[in-house]
């Protein structure tokens with residue numbers, strides 16, 4: 001668990017639910033809960049908050065045993081719409097509160113994220129959400145939240161994997177007591193899974209390449225939300241805490257960072273998602 005500045009805790013590993021929809025999605029999310037995941041990440045834009053809620057209700061777990069996060073889409077950054085969207089997210093999941101709610105993207109060209117942030121601050125006051133955070137926020141966006149509302153997020157969910165290791169953003173987040181959570185922690189299972197340096201480290205530890213990558217991220221102090229629809233891979237991705245990478249191995253993987261390492265060229269300074 002990572003301790004958050006607001007006194008709550010963020011699980012170091014969670015299950016991302018993107019693309020898991022309908023009855024098949026419910027089954028896979030339920031399977032992840034059975035396999036031991038205790039944190040689920042969804043978003044309004046994944047159009048599966050209903051499936052997440054259904055999977056939780058079908059499980060034998062109590063609400064307080066599961067950490068659930070969702071995200072506000074760019075089209076509802078206006079204050080009133082943002083508050084309503086958080087309420088609608090709760091109705092869709094049939095939950096009374098979220099453990100964490102994030103602004104999905106800053107959409108700086110539209111420039112309404114400060115208004116959206118004020119809505120999240122108030123939603124936390126009303127008890128709709130326990131912790132509030134952001135996703136894909138750069139230092140310039142975070143500085144502005146602090147300047148205009150006096151309150152910084154406790155979580156920043158960003159793209160992070162060995163080819164895009166985000167050392168500067170991590171430093172900023174640490175200095176401001178913001179926990180970093182990695183999206184696409186396995187680089188969307190692209191060529192990073194064939195990387196010879198990581199493969200060699202995996203052989204040394206008798207682990208798989210994805211396990212080495214996820215362990216590296218948790219050793220950087222980052223929370224990870226890998227997505228997998230396979231039971232075997234779900235279990236493998238959870239089995240991270242019976243070994244440790246050396247400082248030299250952690251540094252070797254940081255060195256794999258690439259200048260254009262983003263998986264989909266989504267630069268938050270200009271990328272727009274509504």
Ligand SMILES: NC(=O)c1ccc[n+]([C@@H]2O[C@H](COP(=O)([O-])OP(=O)(O)OC[C@H]3O[C@@H](n4cnc5c(N)ncnc54)[C@H](OP(=O)(O)O)[C@@H]3O)[C@@H](O)[C@H]2O)c1
Pocket residue numbers: 016017018019104135136157158182183184185186187188189210211225226227228229230233234236237
């Ligand atoms: N906040 C944001 O703006 C944002 C943006 C993009 C994505 N995300 C979220 O981050 C989540 C994760 O990102 P992602 O799906 O892009 O990438 P990811 O978790 O890095 O990779 C998922 C892919 O890896 C495969 N995989 C998982 N575990 C594996 C293993 N042990 N061995 C081999 N392959 C494995 C999965 O296939 P199988 O399912 O077949 O196992 C899937 O194709 C997404 O679900 C998404 O919701 C957030």
